[in-house]
Amino acid sequence: MLYLSNKHVGVVRTYRCKNEIFREDDPADRVYEVIKGTVCTTKTLRDGKRQIAGFYFPGDVLGLENVAKHPLAGQAITEARVRIVKKQALNALASSDCKVADRLLSLTARELARKQDLVLLLSRSAQERIVGFLLEMAQRTSATDRIELPMHRRDIADYLGLTLETVSRGFWDLERRGAIKIAKRSIVLRSQPANGRTEVLRDIFEAVKGCRPKTEHELDDWLASPQAKIATLFNLTSLSYWGERARS
Amino acid sequence: MLYLSNKHVGVVRTYRCKNEIFREDDPADRVYEVIKGTVCTTKTLRDGKRQIAGFYFPGDVLGLENVAKHPLAGQAITEARVRIVKKQALNALASSDCKVADRLLSLTARELARKQDLVLLLSRSAQERIVGFLLEMAQRTSATDRIELPMHRRDIADYLGLTLETVSRGFWDLERRGAIKIAKRSIVLRSQPANGRTEVLRDIFEAVKGCRPKTEHELDDWLASPQAKIATLFNLTSLSYWGERARS
DNA sequence: CGTTGATTTGATGCCATTCAACTGTTGTGG
DNA sequence: CCACAACAGTTGAATGGCATCAAATCAACG
Numbered sequence: 164m165l166y167l168s169n170k171h172v173g174v175v176r177t178y179r180c181k182n183e184i185f186r187e188d189d190p191a192d193r194v195y196e197v198i199k200g201t202v203c204t205t206k207t208l209r210d211g212k213r214q215i216a217g218f219y220f221p222g223d224v225l226g227l228e229n230v231a232k233h234p235l236a237g238q239a240i241t242e243a244r245v246r247i248v249k250k251q252a253l254n255a256l257a258s259s260d261c262k263v264a265d266r267l268l269s270l271t272a273r274e275l276a277r278k279q280d281l282v283l284l285l286s287r288s289a290q291e292r293i294v295g296f297l298l299e300m301a302q303r304t305s306a307t308d309r310i311e312l313p314m315h316r317r318d319i320a321d322y323l324g325l326t327l328e329t330v331s332r333g334f335w336d337l338e339r340r341g342a343i344k345i346a347k348r349s350i351v352l353r354s355q356p357a358n359g360r361t362e363v364l365r366d367i368f369e370a371v372k373g374c375r376p377k378t379e380h381e382l383d384d385w386l387a388s389p390q391a392k393i394a395t396l397f398n399l400t401s402l403s404y405w406g407e408r409a410r411s
Numbered sequence: 412m413l414y415l416s417n418k419h420v421g422v423v424r425t426y427r428c429k430n431e432i433f434r435e436d437d438p439a440d441r442v443y444e445v446i447k448g449t450v451c452t453t454k455t456l457r458d459g460k461r462q463i464a465g466f467y468f469p470g471d472v473l474g475l476e477n478v479a480k481h482p483l484a485g486q487a488i489t490e491a492r493v494r495i496v497k498k499q500a501l502n503a504l505a506s507s508d509c510k511v512a513d514r515l516l517s518l519t520a521r522e523l524a525r526k527q528d529l530v531l532l533l534s535r536s537a538q539e540r541i542v543g544f545l546l547e548m549a550q551r552t553s554a555t556d557r558i559e560l561p562m563h564r565r566d567i568a569d570y571l572g573l574t575l576e577t578v579s580r581g582f583w584d585l586e587r588r589g590a591i592k593i594a595k596r597s598i599v600l601r602s603q604p605a606n607g608r609t610e611v612l613r614d615i616f617e618a619v620k621g622c623r624p625k626t627e628h629e630l631d632d633w634l635a636s637p638q639a640k641i642a643t644l645f646n647l648t649s650l651s652y653w654g655e656r657a658r659s
Numbered sequence: 660c661g662t663t664g665a666t667t668t669g670a671t672g673c674c675a676t677t678c679a680a681c682t683g684t685t686g687t688g689g
Numbered sequence: 690c691c692a693c694a695a696c697a698g699t700t701g702a703a704t705g706g707c708a709t710c711a712a713a714t715c716a717a718c719g
Binding site for chain 3: 317328335347
C-alpha cells in the first residue's frame with residue numbers, strides 16, 4: 164500500500180543489502196518511500212563509530228526533514244525497493260491536491276513522534292533500551308508471537324547507542340528469564356506467567372494503551388496480544404513505569 | 412516575531428516559572444507557540460526520574476506531533492508567554508491559506524531535524540553531550556560571546572540523560588582548560604588558542620558549515636564567531652569528528 | 660574443509676552514577 | 690539586621706554498569 168504517491172509519481176529503484184540509497188551531505192531534494200524491505204539512516208563518524216537514527220519499513224518515508232543537505236545517509240538493511248520522489252514535484256502536487264499536503268504533514272508529524280520516543284528511549288539503561296526496541300519492532304512490524312528482526316545485532320546496537328555485545332547479553336538475559344526464545348534473527352515471545360498481581364497488569368495496560376481497561380474481558384484479550392507480552396517484559400527490568408510508547 | 416499565526420488567532424497566556432502549560436496525556440488538540448521566555452517538554456517516570464525532550468524559545472512551536480494525547484508535558488522554564496491555537500482552527504486556516512500549510516509543514520520538519528540531532532547527541536559521551544548542548548544553545552539563542560542559559564543544571568542533565576553532577580563537572584572541565592568562563596547561568600566563551608594546525612580548523616569549519624572554507628579570509632571571519640569558538644571546543648574532547656549539527 | 664562473517668561468552672577497566680558533604684545564594688519572618 | 694530554611698551548585702569518594710579487548714562458537718558458502 165502506497166501512502167504518499169501513486170504509480171505515476173517518482174521512480175522506483177531496488178537496492179541490494181547494505182547499499183547506500185543516499186549519502187551524508189547529498190542534497191536533500193528528494194524523499195524516499197520504502198515499498199519493500201527495510202532501510203535505515205546512519206551517520207558514520209571519522210573514528211568509525213556508526214549511529215543509526217531510524218529504521219524504516221514499507222510505508223515509511225525518509226528525508227522529510229527540512230534541511231538543504233542530508234545529515235544522515237540512507238542505507239538498505241535488506242534488499243529494498245524504494246520510490247524516489249523529488250520534493251519539487253511533491254510540492255507541486257501538494258499545492259494542487261490538498262490531500263497530498265495533508266498526508267505529507269501527517270507523515271512528518273508521525274516521524275517526529277517516533278523520534279520523540281527514541282529520545283526518551285536513549286536516556287534509559289541498556290536493558291530498558293533493548294526491551295523498548297523489541298516493543299517498537301513488535302508495534303511497527305505487525306508482529307504475531309514472533310518478531311522478525313531484519314537487522315543485525317550490530318545495527319540494533321548502533322541504533323540504541325550500545326555495543327553489540329551488550330545487545331547480545333541483553334537478549335540472552337531475557338531468554339534466561341523465560342521471556343523470549345532467540346532463534347537467529349527472530350525473537351519468539353513466550354507467554355508471561357502473569358500470575359497474581361493483576362493491578363500491575365492494569366498499570367501496564369494503561370501505560371501502553373493510554374487508558375485503563377474497562378472490563379476484565381478487555382484486559383484478558385489484550386494480554387493475549389504480542390504487544391502485551393513485550394510490555395510485560397518491562398516488569399522484568401525493574402522498570403517502574405514506562406509511559407505511553409504505543410500509538411496508532 | 413510570530414511565525415505561525417497572527418494576532419487574530421488563538422489566545423495568549425502567561426505562565427510563571429515551573430508552571431505546567433499542558434500535562435502528559437492531555438488531549439493534543441492544540442499547538443503552542445512560544446512568544447517570550449523558555450519552555451520545555453518533560454516526561455516524568457514513576458520512580459521520579461525526569462526526562463526533557465526539548466527546549467523551546469520564542470518562535471518555536473510545541474505540540475506538532477501527530478498524536479491523540481500529549482506524550483509529554485509542557486512546562487515553563489522561565490516566565491513565559493505562549494500563544495495557544497486549536498489544531499482545528501489551524502487546519503481550517505491551512506486549507507484556505509496555502510502559506511499557513513507550508514509554514515506548518517516547515518515548522519514540523521524543523522522540529523524533526525532538531526530531534527534527529529538530539530538522537531545523535533544522546534549516543535555520545537558525557538563531555539561530548541555537554542559541548543553539543545552548548546553548541547545548540549549558541550545556535551538557537553543568537554548568542555554573542557556570552558551564552559545565557561535560562562535553565563538549571565538539573566534541566567540540562569535531564570535533557571542530556573546525565574546527572575546534574577556530571578554536567579557540573581563537565582562545565583568545570585571546560586573552564587579548567589580555559590575554554591569557557593562560568594558565571595552562574597551564563598557561559599562566557601573565551602577565544603581558543605587556535606595555534607598551529609589550521610587543517611584541523613578547516614575540518615571543524617566543514618563540520619559545522621557544511622563546506623570547506625574557500626578563502627583564508629572566510630575561515631578567519633568565521634573563527635571570530637561564537638559558533639566557531641564552541642565548535643573548537645570539540646577538539647578538547649578528543650572528538651575526532653562531529654558531523655553537521657549546524658543548520659539554518 | 661578452510662574461510663569468512665555473525666554472534667556469544669568471558670575478563671578487565673573506565674566512565675558516569677550514586678551518595679554525601681559542603682559552599683554560596685535567596686528568601687522569610689522575627 | 691540577623692537567624693534560619695530552602696534551593697542551586699560544586700566537590701569528593703565509592704560503586705557499578707557498560708565498553709573494551711579477546712577468544713570461542715556457529716553457520717553459510719565456495
